[in-house]
Amino acid sequence: MKTNKNTYKIKLGIFVTIGIVILFVILFFIGSNQNLFSxxxxxxxxxxxxxxxxxxxxxxxxxxxxxxxxxxxxxxxxxxxxxxxxxxxxxxxxxxxxxxxxxxxxxxxxxxxxxxxxxxxxxxxxxxxxxxxxxxxEFDAILNSVKVTAENAEVITHELASLLSSVNNGEGTIGKLMNDEGMAEDLDKTMTNLRKSSKGLEENMEAAKHNFLLRGYFKNKEKEKEKLAKEKEKEAKEQAEKNKK
Structure with missing residues (x-):
């Protein structure tokens, strides 16, 4: 009977000792993880x-x-x-x-x-x-920002689709301009007239240069341009010499 009691006490002691060791190991790992021992x-x-x-x-x-x-x-x-x-x-x-x-x-x-x-x-x-x-x-603020951006993109996409649909149907100024052949021809004629007017102006300016009344004026202008070009060339040479020194 005594032998059984002693055996029971030994087993209980071993069990308690193992439990204490395990507890200390757990505390050590927790303490190391939480930096409790430094x-x-x-x-x-x-x-x-x-x-x-x-x-x-x-x-x-x-x-x-x-x-x-x-x-x-x-x-x-x-x-x-x-x-x-x-x-x-x-x-x-x-x-x-x-x-x-x-x-x-x-x-x-x-x-x-x-x-x-x-x-x-x-x-x-x-x-x-x-x-x-x-x-x-805040994550919520990021989501709200993304939501607003997506909504704005949806509105812009819808507006672009409406605009392109109107243009294709000949609605509005751009639609009429792109789909109305008569308006396109008028625009082409206007550009042609502008080019002719520009050419005529150049011819008139060239004729004015040879007019004896205006010839002196244009010659003075050419002399001023030549003088200005020479001054700039002179300044460039002086600057180049300074840089060499």
């Missing part, structure tokens, strides 16, 4: 909207998990404070001009806090300091 420092940042960020969420720097969200509190009606606990090993890499932003793990993943790299000349952030932030872009 020295920490705290930083704060403020947002107008934390977009679903939760306490216990990850903090990432350069794509690496460096801490966790320890607190989220409402300061006033337009400001929400986020307090993050970060590994002390990365403190020297986070600068005063680093900025915090809220991102998602994947398209619809959990919200995380990301910290950007600051400038190399800026001093490192101090424990408990507050850094600036970028406001997150």
């Amino acid at each position: 020295s920490k420092f705290e930083i704060n940042t403020n947002f107008k909207n934390v977009s679903g960020l939760q306490i216990g969420g990850q903090v990432r720097f350069s794509g690496i998990s460096v801490g966790t969200i320890e607190g989220i509190s409402i300061i006033n009606d337009s400001t929400v404070n986020v307090m993050a606990s970060i590994d002390n090993d990365v403190k020297k890499f986070i600068k005063k001009d680093s900025k915090a932003s809220i991102a998602s793990e994947g398209v619809i993943g959990d919200k995380i806090l990301t910290i950007s790299q600051g400038s190399t000349k800026s001093p490192e952030v101090k424990d408990g300091a507050t850094i600036k932030s970028f406001e997150p872009v």
Whole structure:
């Protein structure tokens, strides 16, 4: 009887010991994942909207998990404070001009806090300091923007289709111009007359140049052009000589 009791106690002791070991292993992995066993420092940042960020969420720097969200509190009606606990090993890499932003793990993943790299000349952030932030872009706002763009595109497409239909049916000024052969012929005649008038004007100007009353005027104009051309040529040569020197 005593032997059975001793065997039972031994088995119970072994079971309890294994349970304790498993518990410690689980705590170790959880602590390692949450960085509970390394020295920490705290930083704060403020947002107008934390977009679903939760306490216990990850903090990432350069794509690496460096801490966790320890607190989220409402300061006033337009400001929400986020307090993050970060590994002390990365403190020297986070600068005063680093900025915090809220991102998602994947398209619809959990919200995380990301910290950007600051400038190399800026001093490192101090424990408990507050850094600036970028406001997150709301997914609903993106969907609304896409919806408005799609609606506008639909309206434009409808208007273009109506316009092309009117043109094909000979409606409106453009439709009449494209489908009315008489109007097209009149337009062609008008262009022909304009070309003839332009040619006649050139002939009249050429005749005026040979008129003894206007000949002096045109000669003076030609002399002025030649003089201006010579001055420009002279300036170009002087500039070329200066560049050589």
